[in-house]
Amino acid sequence: MLLLAAVLLIVVLVTNWRRPAPTTPLTFARVAIAREDIEPYSIIRPDQLTLSSDELPLAQAKQYYQNAEVLAGLMTTRFLKAGQRIGLQDAEPVENVRYVQDMGLEVVSFPAVFNEMVAGQVRPGHKINVYGYRRRSGQNDTGELLLVAGNVWVVDVRTSGGDPVVEGSAETATQSGGLLAAPSASAETGPGSVVAVAADPTVVQEIIRAFGSQGYSAYVTLAPAAERVVPVATPSPVPTAGSAATPLPNQDLPASDFELDLYMTKAHGSEVREYHFSQQSKTVWAAVFLRSTVPMGATDVELEVRQGRTEIIPRQRFTHPGTGWAWFPLQAAAGFPAHSEFVTTAYAGNRAMSINWWTNDAALPPTGGAD
Numbered sequence: 001m002l003l004l005a006a007v008l009l010i011v012v013l014v015t016n017w018r019r020p021a022p023t024t025p026l027t028f029a030r031v032a033i034a035r036e037d038i039e040p041y042s043i044i045r046p047d048q049l050t051l052s053s054d055e056l057p058l059a060q061a062k063q064y065y066q067n068a069e070v071l072a073g074l075m076t077t078r079f080l081k082a083g084q085r086i087g088l089q090d091a092e093p094v095e096n097v098r099y100v101q102d103m104g105l106e107v108v109s110f111p112a113v114f115n116e117m118v119a120g121q122v123r124p125g126h127k128i129n130v131y132g133y134r135r136r137s138g139q140n141d142t143g144e145l146l147l148v149a150g151n152v153w154v155v156d157v158r159t160s161g162g163d164p165v166v167e168g169s170a171e172t173a174t175q176s177g178g179l180l181a182a183p184s185a186s187a188e189t190g191p192g193s194v195v196a197v198a199a200d201p202t203v204v205q206e207i208i209r210a211f212g213s214q215g216y217s218a219y220v221t222l223a224p225a226a227e228r229v230v231p232v233a234t235p236s237p238v239p240t241a242g243s244a245a246t247p248l249p250n251q252d253l254p255a256s257d258f259e260l261d262l263y264m265t266k267a268h269g270s271e272v273r274e275y276h277f278s279q280q281s282k283t284v285w286a287a288v289f290l291r292s293t294v295p296m297g298a299t300d301v302e303l304e305v306r307q308g309r310t311e312i313i314p315r316q317r318f319t320h321p322g323t324g325w326a327w328f329p330l331q332a333a334a335g336f337p338a339h340s341e342f343v344t345t346a347y348a349g350n351r352a353m354s355i356n357w358w359t360n361d362a363a364l365p366p367t368g369g370a371d
Contacts, residue, residue: 028055031064031085032071038080043103044091046072052085063087099155099198106204107155109196110211110218117220120192123165126154127223128197129269130207132216148210149203150267151223156196165192195220202272223267260351261289264344268327279338279359283331288346290320297322302347305330307340320348 030051038048049068056064064085065071074091075098094101110130114120122128129150136143157165195218197207210216263273265285277284286303301320305313318328336342336359345354 027058029058029061029066030055031061031066032068034080034082034084034086036082038076040076040078041097042076043094044071044074044076049086065091099196100153102198104200105153105198106201107196107198108204108207109156109158109194110207111160111194112218112220114193116218117192117195118222120165122154122192122195122220122222123157124154127151128154128195129221129223129267130197131219131221132210132214133219134216144216146210146216147269147271148206148216148218149197149199149272150265150270152197152199152203154195155198157192158194158196160193162194200272200274202274203270206272259289259291260346260348260353262344262346262353262355263287264355264357265327268329270327275357276360277336277357280335281359282333282335283329284336284344284357285327286330286344286346287325287327288320288348289325290348291323292349299348301326301328303328303330304345305332306343306345307337312336312342315347 030053032049033052035048035050038044046069049071051068055061064087071086071091073094075094075096076091077097078090080086080090094103099107130148130152132146132148134144159165199207211218263286264277265272265274265287266277266281268285270285270287274284288301288303290299290301299320299322301318302315303313303318304311304315312332313330316330318326320326330344338359341356341358343354343356345352
């Protein structure tokens, strides 16, 4: 009996061993392809995409985008040829490629010493003021300080070695001197010392000019709210020439006796002449330059903003130091209307000057902070 049982067991095992395993049917899927050649570093449009006519096994198709609609609005990371399958690494969200979605903003980085950038605590999302300074070189040289860029948006902070700065623990802060530190292979941490900002190309040019061409050192502060800044003057005139001053009717004082200049900008102390502002702006800044052959001390300056015949900001009086540049905030409680042209007029002494500017859709992403 035992022998018979053993023989039956062997027969059952051999029969089951030879039975083929059930097969799982293959699943196929179509993938997204480029309808036309798409340049690298460009935003993908819906009309540039289609689905492939052939299907790939699902395991292989997972390496590509299977939904063309998802690709619309992403940025290409390399050249895509017409008919090419679009892999997951070929297109990414814009902010993953260049930090910010707004293609009108330029991104630039510059170095700063740890203790001259708010103890290394600057991090992405902050709005900062960027100053340039030069140390004194002797008794007759008092050094130099200027505001390079005001209220600019920080998009990244790195260590001097290029490592990303991350939030550290209290223990890390004690060891490194700051809450922002970057991990490294040696287990040592380092504070942020390279700041990347997104700004209008004209502001970026000023940053490069100050720290690249002119050799200033950078000093970074967290920008205050615009309404908390007290207008002050700087003795250095802005190098960019403005429009000629227009005398008021029946007041013909020679131009050599009194000079008035005016431009609009986005931050107190900024030397960038702005003509386009976000439609969400509630505060803009008017920079006024005064100079006279006769010393006059503190001088009243009046400013108004009009949209066509509509008075957006009634004439307001400010006190100017009397010489050099001074910055004054012009605030509209409900914000300036979108897609509109405005005229700011400055009145000082027997002179008046007007300048045109516009609002558009170039609004900073929410993480950039409020205007």
